[in-house]
Amino acid sequence: MFCVTTGPAQVPPAPALPRMMPQRISPLPELASTNAAVNYIIRVEWKDAKKPLTALQIISSEGRFSLDTVTGSVKINNSDVPTTVKLQATLTQLSPQKGRLQLFLGRTIPYVTSSFAGPGGNNSSSYSQLSVGMDSTFTVTFGKPLVIQMDDNGEVSILVKREE
Numbered sequence: 001m002f003c004v005t006t007g008p009a010q011v012p013p014a015p016a017l018p019r020m021m022p023q024r025i026s027p028l029p030e031l032a033s034t035n036a037a038v039n040y041i042i043r044v045e046w047k048d049a050k051k052p053l054t055a056l057q058i059i060s061s062e063g064r065f066s067l068d069t070v071t072g073s074v075k076i077n078n079s080d081v082p083t084t085v086k087l088q089a090t091l092t093q094l095s096p097q098k099g100r101l102q103l104f105l106g107r108t109i110p111y112v113t114s115s116f117a118g119p120g121g122n123n124s125s126s127y128s129q130l131s132v133g134m135d136s137t138f139t140v141t142f143g144k145p146l147v148i149q150m151d152d153n154g155e156v157s158i159l160v161k162r163e164e
Helices: none
Strands: 039-048 051-061 063-076 079-093 098-117 123-141 146-151 154-162
Touching (some): 098 154
Antiparallel strands (some): 063 079
């Protein structure tokens, strides 16, 4: 017994895919940018056990800034010898409330290296400048002061706030 079956020689066409209609994409609502350019007030204060409060204030936007300035003088043999402060920092905003501050804060301190009798019996001195400072990275909360160094001689604090 033989059985014979027959079938169509062509494969039926695939059903037509539904036609895709173009869709309108509506624009997203504008969001307030959290990265808008902002100026910051950076205030450094140091209290010395022997001197009144000293402060340094600058304004900068986010990024790197640097300042070298004369902050006073010391008398050596009736001569005014300048003292300087150096501030170098990079400010990065982490959120609307906090930022990261990489900071170098240093100063020069003149000191006498030798003394000798000058002409007419007047004493004279040679002096040199000693550079001291700190280099650190820390997180600041905008508008809240932060003590960054403290010892028996005094303390140093920093305040970073957004300019209004």
